[in-house]
Structures are given as C-alpha cells and as structure tokens.
Amino acid sequence: MTEGTTLANAVNEPYLPAGLPGPEISDVDRPFWEAARDRRLLVQSCGACGKAQWPPEEICSQCHAVDRQWVEASGRATVFSWTRCWYAVHPSLQARLPYIVVVVKLDDFPVIMIGNLLGEAGQVVEIGMPAEVVFEDHADAQTLVQWRLR
Amino acid sequence: MEYGIKGKVAIVGIGETRYYKRGASPVSEFLLVCEAVMKAADDAGIDVKDIDGFASYSMDRNDPTRLAAALGCKEVSFANMFWGGGGGGCAGAVGNGAAAIVAGYAKYVVAYRGLAQGQFGRFGQARGAGGYLPAPMSYTAPYGLFSPAQHIALRTRTFMHQYGMSQDPLAGIALASYAHAQRNPRAIMYGRPLTREDYDNSRWIAEPFHLFDCCQENDGAAAVILTTRERARDLRQRPAFVMGAAQGSETGFSLVAPTEVSFGGANFKGVARRLYESAGIGPEDVDVAQVYENFTGGTLMSMVEHGLCAAEEVETFCTVENLTAPNGKMPLNTSGGNLAECYMHGLELVLEAARQIRGESTAQVPGAKVALVAAGPVTAPVSSLLLSDEP
Numbered sequence: 001m002t003e004g005t006t007l008a009n010a011v012n013e014p015y016l017p018a019g020l021p022g023p024e025i026s027d028v029d030r031p032f033w034e035a036a037r038d039r040r041l042l043v044q045s046c047g048a049c050g051k052a053q054w055p056p057e058e059i060c061s062q063c064h065a066v067d068r069q070w071v072e073a074s075g076r077a078t079v080f081s082w083t084r085c086w087y088a089v090h091p092s093l094q095a096r097l098p099y100i101v102v103v104v105k106l107d108d109f110p111v112i113m114i115g116n117l118l119g120e121a122g123q124v125v126e127i128g129m130p131a132e133v134v135f136e137d138h139a140d141a142q143t144l145v146q147w148r149l150r
Numbered sequence: 151m152e153y154g155i156k157g158k159v160a161i162v163g164i165g166e167t168r169y170y171k172r173g174a175s176p177v178s179e180f181l182l183v184c185e186a187v188m189k190a191a192d193d194a195g196i197d198v199k200d201i202d203g204f205a206s207y208s209m210d211r212n213d214p215t216r217l218a219a220a221l222g223c224k225e226v227s228f229a230n231m232f233w234g235g236g237g238g239g240c241a242g243a244v245g246n247g248a249a250a251i252v253a254g255y256a257k258y259v260v261a262y263r264g265l266a267q268g269q270f271g272r273f274g275q276a277r278g279a280g281g282y283l284p285a286p287m288s289y290t291a292p293y294g295l296f297s298p299a300q301h302i303a304l305r306t307r308t309f310m311h312q313y314g315m316s317q318d319p320l321a322g323i324a325l326a327s328y329a330h331a332q333r334n335p336r337a338i339m340y341g342r343p344l345t346r347e348d349y350d351n352s353r354w355i356a357e358p359f360h361l362f363d364c365c366q367e368n369d370g371a372a373a374v375i376l377t378t379r380e381r382a383r384d385l386r387q388r389p390a391f392v393m394g395a396a397q398g399s400e401t402g403f404s405l406v407a408p409t410e411v412s413f414g415g416a417n418f419k420g421v422a423r424r425l426y427e428s429a430g431i432g433p434e435d436v437d438v439a440q441v442y443e444n445f446t447g448g449t450l451m452s453m454v455e456h457g458l459c460a461a462e463e464v465e466t467f468c469t470v471e472n473l474t475a476p477n478g479k480m481p482l483n484t485s486g487g488n489l490a491e492c493y494m495h496g497l498e499l500v501l502e503a504a505r506q507i508r509g510e511s512t513a514q515v516p517g518a519k520v521a522l523v524a525a526g527p528v529t530a531p532v533s534s535l536l537l538s539d540e541p
Binding site for chain 1: 281282288289292294299304307308353355356409410414
C-alpha cells in the first residue's frame with residue numbers, strides 16, 4: 001500500500017446500480033484489474049523504455065518493445081473533463097439519473113482515465129479540481145476504479 | 151506533397167428518398183438505397199446500369215455487389231468501404247470514389263448510405279443487461295459512458311473551459327439548422343421552428359448538451375454520382391467539382407478510447423490542412439459550409455479546425471445571424487443538416503453542398519462558388535470535402 005491508495009479509499013456501495021456491463025479482462029489489462037482489487041492503481045509502463053501508456057496496448061508505441069510492465073500510481077489526479085448524464089443510455093440507469101462521468105489526468109503519469117465522480121450528482125465540478133482514486137468493490141464482480149474530489 | 155484530385159471529378163447526380171422519422175420507413179433499408187441510387191442516376195441523366203463503382207462508409211449494410219445485381223449494373227469495377235463508424239466517412243466515401251475515378255478504376259461511382267432503424271435498431275442506446283465488454287468499452291461502460299453524446303460532451307466541456315465559452319455558440323448552431331429547415335420541405339423539422347427559449351428549456355442529455363444539441367435519428371437513403379470532368383460536361387446537371395478531399399486522424403485520437411491527443415477537439419487538424427492544400431485554397435474562400443452535427447459541440451470544434459472561425463472568436467461568431475443564409479458570414483448547414491433536415495449520417499450534407507454549387511438550395515447563398523463538407527467530427531478516421539463550380 002502506498003500513500004493515496006490506502007484502504008480508506010475503498011467503498012462497497014456502488015455509485016451506479018447493478019446491470020451495467022462489467023469489464024471483460026484480457027491478458028493486456030489483467031494486472032490493472034487485479035491490482036484494483038488490492039486497492040492499487042497501476043499504469044502500463046514499457047519494460048524497455050519506461051513509457052507510460054493508457055489505455056494499455058500490446059506494444060510500446062515509442063520503442064516497439066513487447067514488454068508490458070506496470071507501475072503503481074499515487075492515485076492523485078486532476079479533473080480533466082466531466083459530464084452530468086441525464087439520459088439513460090442503458091436500461092439499468094433509468095432510476096439513477098443524473099450521474100457524473102469524469103475524466104481525470106493522473107498527477108504522476110501523463111495519462112487520462114475515466115470513471116464516475118463519486119458524491120452528490122449535483123455537486124459543483126470544475127476542470128482542474130484535485131481528485132483521488134477510490135476503489136469500488138462489487139459483490140461477485142470486478143472492483144472498479146472510481147474518483148472523488150479531494 | 152503533391153495532390154492529384156483537384157478539379158478532375160465532379161458530382162453529377164444527387165438522389166434521396168423521402169426522409170422519415172426513425173423506424174417509420176414503409177420499405178426495407180435496401181429498397182431505400184435502390185431508390186436513392188436510381189434517383190441520383192436520373193438526376194445525372196445516366197442509365198443506372200452504367201454505374202460501375204460503389205463507395206460507402208460506417209459499415210453500411212447494403213452490400214455493393216447485391217446492389218449492383220439488383221439494379222442490373224453491367225459490372226462492378228470498384229467497391230469500397232471507408233473505415234470507422236458514425237458519419238466520419240460521409241465525405242470520405244466521396245473522396246474515395248473520386249480517387250477511384252482519377253485512377254481509372256471506374257467510370258461512374260455512386261457514394262451511398264441507407265438507414266432504416268425499424269428494421270435494424272437504434273444508435274445511442276446500449277442493449278442487454280449485465281455481461282462483460284472488452285477493451286476499450288471495458289474502461290467506459292461500467293461507468294455508464296456509452297454514447298457518442300456523452301463522449302462528445304466531455305470533449306466539448308474541455309473546449310469550452312479552454313476558451314471560456316458559454317452555451318450561446320452551441321445554441322446558435324442548433325438555431326441556424328432549424329431556421330434553414332423551415333425553408334426546406336424535405337426536412338423532418340419543416341414547420342417545426344425552434345426558439346432560443348425552446349432550446350434553453352429542453353432537457354439535458356449530457357451536459358453541456360440539451361436535447362436540441364443532438365442530431366435526430368432517421369430512416370432514408372441518399373446517393374451521389376461521381377464521374378470525370380470530361381463526362382460531367384455532357385450530362386444534365388451543372389457539375390459540382392471535387393476541388394479537394396482529405397481523410398484521416400491524428401495518431402492516438404479515438405472517440406471510445408480517449409487519450410490526451412486533441413481531447414478538446416474534433417480530430418480535423420491534419421485533415422483540414424491537407425484538404426485546403428489539396429484544393430489550393432484557404433478557409434477564407436469557403437462560401438457556405440455543411441459541417442456534420444452529431445452534436446453541436448462537435449460542429450463547433452470542427453468549424454474551428456477548418457478555420458471557419460478562430461477558437462477565441464466562437465462566442466461572437468457562432469450566432470444564428472452569422473450562420474444563416476443568405477446574409478450570414480458563414481451560412482451553415484443550409485438544408486437543416488443532421489439536426490433538422492435528416493440524419494442520413496451526413497450524406498445529406500454532401501447533397502446540399504452540391505445543391506449550393508448548382509444554385510438550387512432552399513436556403514441558397516447567392517453566387518456560392520466553394521462549398522465545404524466536414525464529415526462526422528470527434529471520431530476516427532474523419533474526412534472532409536470541398537466542392538466548387540469550376541474545376
């Protein structure tokens with residue numbers, strides 16, 4: 001455990017209701033999802049040149065090595081963009097409107113990630129606000145990587 | 151860089167079915183496409199059986215070999231699909247057809263698109279419950295991020311933040327499309343004017359998009375016929391010459407797997423540069439613009455990247471007055487476009503650009519010589535096209 005990704009940053013009350021598709025895990029991103037269960041945020045990093053990549057890919061776009069390694073991020077980030085969603089794009093969301101989708105940029109790696117912004121759906125959000133990772137456990141399903149303002 | 155398209159090919163025929171509300175077509179999607187292609191051939195004054203090239207986009211379901219067989223075309227010399235979903239290829243299908251003509255692959259290429267959602271289901275709505283989705287959807291769907299509206303809302307928010315933009319330019323784009331549709335009897339929204347009050351009072355879909363920032367979904371089909379400059383001279387209509395065409399993407403840009411690459415943008419930076427270079431003109435030469443509206447924010451960023459207005463000026467430039475024919479500074483989507491004429495995945499915008507060059511639009515820009523078509527923005531790959539009244 002490192003600072004910023006401690007057990008305090010975990011919730012088991014899902015932000016969105018059950019019924020949404022879960023992540024289908026592949027060989028390329030299995031370490032990311034497994035680490036989320038252990039409350040650690042990982043970013044793909046090339047074993048040859050160290051370039052961080054997100055979303056993960058089979059090959060390094062910089063040096064073309066096929067040497068997929070992972071490094072741990074602090075979980076601290078900044079709000080990069082957000083939208084408050086009012087239309088049920090999936091049937092299971094009908095009773096859970098609105099909700100916030102957020103894009104964050106990690107403070108310690110040059111990558112952006114997507115999740116929900118936990119908390120009140122009506123909360124004031126602005127690009128540039130500091131955020132932090134939250135690991136959201138789901139019964140019988142994959143732990144999701146979520147975010148909240150800090 | 152040497153470009154080989156300018157003035158060598160023309161749109162010589164345009165055809166479209168009646169446009170329907172989604173799911174309302176009384177006939178199959180394939181029959182809609184047959185009708186549009188036959189109308190385009192009639193418009194050009196050629197025998198539909200002489201069409202020997204076929205180009206489409208967005209994984210159109212109407213296979214060109216079936217189409218050629220059904221219409222009794224003598225030969226299939228060219229059959230082509232522009233990669234990518236949505237309307238990113240509505241200009242690219244025309245550009246690919248033009249390239250095929252220049253290369254000598256085919257004599258008469260039809261670029262076409264058909265949509266019948268009663269037969270095939272809707273966009274913008276995920277189906278089924280539970281299950282698992284592979285990457286890149288695995289990084290978005292569990293968070294309720296599915297639709298282009300939501301993705302492009304995120305991109306638009308970044309642009310708005312960067313340039314201190316209000317809701318007004320988005321409203322201006324929507325109001326201009328609806329104003330033009332009131333003059334166009336083909337338009338689904340003909341007779342249904344939109345006011346700023348209606349816009350402001352409409353429900354949110356994904357902030358900053360209201361309902362009226364979002365395109366329709368419709369049934370119908372459209373087609374355009376391309377041939378050489380020389381053949382075009384002998385045909386029925388005034389040719390709309392392909393002055394320039396470009397397609398592509400910034401490396402790393404993806405609607406569904408976003409990275410920082412042009413996050414607050416439409417993905418036209420390189421495409422627009424190559425478009426103008428291929429035509430040997432600049433944005434100041436464009437008289438009328440058909441800029442794909444999946445969502446007004448995408449249109450706005452596409453306009454900026456095509457040089458129609460500066461990012462710092464959108465607040466004052468994108469007013470309904472400036473965007474409306476005949477007197478606006480840059481008349482935009484003069485048929486009503488995807489928002490208010492018909493969502494034919496943007497091919498209706500190509501037809502409208504040809505009409506402007508012919509002088510036959512219901513919202514004609516007097517003396518229009520150069521018409522821009524920018525295909526579906528904020529996806530990859532994207533494409534654009536310049537038409538002109540002379541080669």
